[in-house]
Amino acid sequence: MADQAHAQTTARSPRTAVVIGGNRIPFARSGGAYAYSSNQDMLIAALDGLVARFGLQGERIGEVAAGAVLKHSRDFNLTREAVLGSALSPETPAYDLQQACATGLETVVGLSNKIKLGQIDSGIAGGVDSASDAPIAVSEGLRRVLLDLSRAKTTQQKIRILGTLRPKDLSPNAPGTGEPRTGLSMGEHQAITTAAWQITREAQDELAYRSHHNLAAAYERGFFTDLMTPYRGLVKDANLRPDTSVEKLATLKPVFGKELETPATMTAGNSTPLTDGAAVVLLGSEEYATAHNLPMLANIVDAEAAAVDFVNGEEGLLMAPVHAMPRLLARNGLTFDDFDFFEIHEAFAGTVLGSLAAWEDEDYCKRVLGLDGALGSIDRSKLNVNGSSLAVGHPFAATGGRIVASLAKTLSEQGGRGLISVCAAGGQGVVAILEARN
Amino acid sequence: MSGPIAGGTESGEAESDNTTELDQVPGLPGLYRQALALAARRRMGREDAPSYLPDVQHVVQGVTADRAELTRFQHLLRSAVRDQLPSAYLHTLAFPVAMSVLARPDFPLPLLGMVHLSNEVHQSRQVGASEHLEITARAEDLRAHPAGTQVDLVTEISVDGERVWTGRSVYLARGVRIASGTGTPDAPVRPAFSPPVPTGVWRLDAGTGRRYAAVSGDWNPIHLSRPTAKLLGMKGAIAHGMYLAARMVDRAVPAPSGAIDWRIDFHTPVPLPGTVTTSFRRSDEDGGRIDVVGWSTELRRPHFTGWVHPDRNDPDGPTTA
Numbered sequence: 001m002a003d004q005a006h007a008q009t010t011a012r013s014p015r016t017a018v019v020i021g022g023n024r025i026p027f028a029r030s031g032g033a034y035a036y037s038s039n040q041d042m043l044i045a046a047l048d049g050l051v052a053r054f055g056l057q058g059e060r061i062g063e064v065a066a067g068a069v070l071k072h073s074r075d076f077n078l079t080r081e082a083v084l085g086s087a088l089s090p091e092t093p094a095y096d097l098q099q100a101c102a103t104g105l106e107t108v109v110g111l112s113n114k115i116k117l118g119q120i121d122s123g124i125a126g127g128v129d130s131a132s133d134a135p136i137a138v139s140e141g142l143r144r145v146l147l148d149l150s151r152a153k154t155t156q157q158k159i160r161i162l163g164t165l166r167p168k169d170l171s172p173n174a175p176g177t178g179e180p181r182t183g184l185s186m187g188e189h190q191a192i193t194t195a196a197w198q199i200t201r202e203a204q205d206e207l208a209y210r211s212h213h214n215l216a217a218a219y220e221r222g223f224f225t226d227l228m229t230p231y232r233g234l235v236k237d238a239n240l241r242p243d244t245s246v247e248k249l250a251t252l253k254p255v256f257g258k259e260l261e262t263p264a265t266m267t268a269g270n271s272t273p274l275t276d277g278a279a280v281v282l283l284g285s286e287e288y289a290t291a292h293n294l295p296m297l298a299n300i301v302d303a304e305a306a307a308v309d310f311v312n313g314e315e316g317l318l319m320a321p322v323h324a325m326p327r328l329l330a331r332n333g334l335t336f337d338d339f340d341f342f343e344i345h346e347a348f349a350g351t352v353l354g355s356l357a358a359w360e361d362e363d364y365c366k367r368v369l370g371l372d373g374a375l376g377s378i379d380r381s382k383l384n385v386n387g388s389s390l391a392v393g394h395p396f397a398a399t400g401g402r403i404v405a406s407l408a409k410t411l412s413e414q415g416g417r418g419l420i421s422v423c424a425a426g427g428q429g430v431v432a433i434l435e436a437r438n
Numbered sequence: 439m440s441g442p443i444a445g446g447t448e449s450g451e452a453e454s455d456n457t458t459e460l461d462q463v464p465g466l467p468g469l470y471r472q473a474l475a476l477a478a479r480r481r482m483g484r485e486d487a488p489s490y491l492p493d494v495q496h497v498v499q500g501v502t503a504d505r506a507e508l509t510r511f512q513h514l515l516r517s518a519v520r521d522q523l524p525s526a527y528l529h530t531l532a533f534p535v536a537m538s539v540l541a542r543p544d545f546p547l548p549l550l551g552m553v554h555l556s557n558e559v560h561q562s563r564q565v566g567a568s569e570h571l572e573i574t575a576r577a578e579d580l581r582a583h584p585a586g587t588q589v590d591l592v593t594e595i596s597v598d599g600e601r602v603w604t605g606r607s608v609y610l611a612r613g614v615r616i617a618s619g620t621g622t623p624d625a626p627v628r629p630a631f632s633p634p635v636p637t638g639v640w641r642l643d644a645g646t647g648r649r650y651a652a653v654s655g656d657w658n659p660i661h662l663s664r665p666t667a668k669l670l671g672m673k674g675a676i677a678h679g680m681y682l683a684a685r686m687v688d689r690a691v692p693a694p695s696g697a698i699d700w701r702i703d704f705h706t707p708v709p710l711p712g713t714v715t716t717s718f719r720r721s722d723e724d725g726g727r728i729d730v731v732g733w734s735t736e737l738r739r740p741h742f743t744g745w746v747h748p749d750r751n752d753p754d755g756p757t758t759a
Binding site for chain 2: 036037038040041044045048051052057084085086087230231232233
């Protein structure tokens with residue numbers, strides 16, 4: 001079955017796109033080691049390490065695609081500027097992409113498609129985010145006044161325009177994680193979903209504990225040695241708590257869902273903290289990797305994006321990957337049983353557990369996803385085996401690159417097939433399949 | 439701060455043969471105060487300036503960069519915040535040690551008012567932000583210049599006994615004639631300046647000197663404001679030479695990974711506020727080298743010329759005597 005599916009999936013592509021390797025800087029907690037590093041600084045730091053690891057000094061890469069979710073307007077060409085600040089050839093083109101938390105994964109999908117089509121032979125995909133160095137904008141009132149002032153011709157007009165300024169206009173706007181159309185924060189949205197799927201506090205804390213435990217074990221066996229470059233004194237993800245326990249997590253007070261009728265279950269322990277960091281992945285055709293004597297960790301097989309109507313409450317904000325998954329599996333003739341590793345981004349423990357519950361629910365899968373029955377269940381021992389965002393942290397656009405590089409390395413060591421699922425703001429999500437080379 | 443160097447026998451300094459070991463990098467404001475006092479004593483005839491260089495080098499061990507200061511320096515130059523020290527930042531770290539040689543009571547030229555003519559640096563490898571540096575500085579080759587007397591200031595930075603950075607700065611004491619035996623050379627005939635095709639422009643506002651002073655520690659009044667510059671006989675404030683050098687090196691090679699050599703010659707000071715038109719171009723003779731010119735389109739005169747050459751891999755470099 002697996003072999004037949006393999007033949008099907010690879011036969012469709014004009015040529016194969018492979019993950020050659022990845023690099024990231026350790027993720028820092030907001031206001032921590034990277035408090036004074038900008039998005040461009042961190043993206044360059046991640047690129048520097050990748051360039052050094054794979055000998056890319058002066059190399060013209062086919063294209064570099066990356067992005068940031070919290071992005072200052074002056075960073076309009078963030079990725080191109082990072083390329084110019086790196087040791088890559090200045091003749092390397094680059095573009096910015098932004099799809100909230102799916103940014104990083106979508107850059108991998110976009111560049112791997114170009115490689116498959118033969119438009120480029122190599123690519124660097126990734127993302128960066130800083131919650132510490134976030135852009136702060138002037139208020140809408142002040143912005144209007146400043147724009148009108150720049151167009152005013154007479155002193156009289158200027159005085160009249162200044163007269164419309166109100167004291168409250170002088171306070172700046174900091175970016176939030178609130179959904180523009182609902183006014184609810186991401187955590188408040190997830191709390192609704194968590195309650196709807198009756199995900200318990202204990203189950204969420206257990207998932208958070210396993211994330212820390214798995215990440216600590218991965219560090220212990222040196223898994224990240226060739227996936228990470230230290231930066232500003234940080235050599236490990238600052239959020240990792242190797243000694244945490246379910247008991248300790250149980251003592252934390254709920255922070256989201258307190259206004260719901262059901263008991264609040266989401267805490268700072270089973271939700272991701274605001275984080276700073278960057279991650280990049282080197283992709284290429286098989287010919288490129290061979291010609292440059294570079295490793296091939298895994299093939300990028302296929303990907304699918306989805307979006308849901310959360311504005312009218314039809315579906316939970318972070319449930320789009322649940323919808324993308326059956327479409328991706330059907331197109332590739334695969335089921336959950338064909339996979340050896342699952343990387344489900346832990347925006348919140350409730351997001352992962354809600355997704356698993358949905359795929360196991362026969363009624364939901366028939367009614368909402370239009371399937372004949374439940375999509376299936378996922379063996380927890382195959383889930384996020386090297387830890388995920390609850391332990392690592394989640395610098396929004398950097399998460400996709402982190403997951404792709406880690407999963408590709410796992411597949412190169414242990415073989416098999418891997419499935420990625422990343423949810424994103426705006427009710428969106430991207431899922432993707434990676435496959436070992438042998 | 440001025441005590442250890444001026445006093446000569448106080449704690450914080452150990453003299454052996456011709457090496458004076460300082461226990462820390464001296465502060466520039468103290469050195470400037472010390473130089474001012476020395477200049478006053480000499481003017482009043484209480485102390486004579488010697489006519490030869492002191493046979494001494496100053497050494498400071500175990501110097502490390504302050505990461506917060508490094509970050510501010512990198513941000514000001516708009517270079518990436520990396521864990522390695524920009525080549526020009528190594529100059530900034532070592533600069534007070536070099537200045538402490540110039541501020542010695544037995545140094546023949548007046549520190550204040552000396553003009554920075556050029557800088558040439560050979561760096562054999564990149565230096566990490568947490569490495570422990572040994573900084574050595576000495577003065578060499580006191581010689582006549584058409585407009586006065588010039589001297590080389592040689593600064594070396596080593597890590598674990600391995601020399602990683604050598605800088606040679608040439609300074610001119612205008613109107614001072616003390617170098618004996620060589621006579622006064624004639625002023626060289628400068629070829630007419632024909633500006634290259636510009637590749638960029640640096641628009642420097644009036645605060646440029648104050649901001650660079652804050653990240654480099656070089657609060658020389660000629661860079662800070664028009665009134666403070668006028669106190670020292672200037673028409674107005676001028677940009678730090680090392681600010682121009684640091685920007686030049688970072689623009690030419692934004693991500694050095696190994697050796698890097700560079701040189702800058704200062705021709706006309708850059709007034710603040712002011713605009714410098716720039717040209718960065720790969721050398722026709724040597725593709726690895728970037729040639730740089732910064733000039734004033736208004737005056738049709740160069741402010742500075744220079745080059746940056748990464749990965750040359752010449753272990754002794756051009757600056758080693």
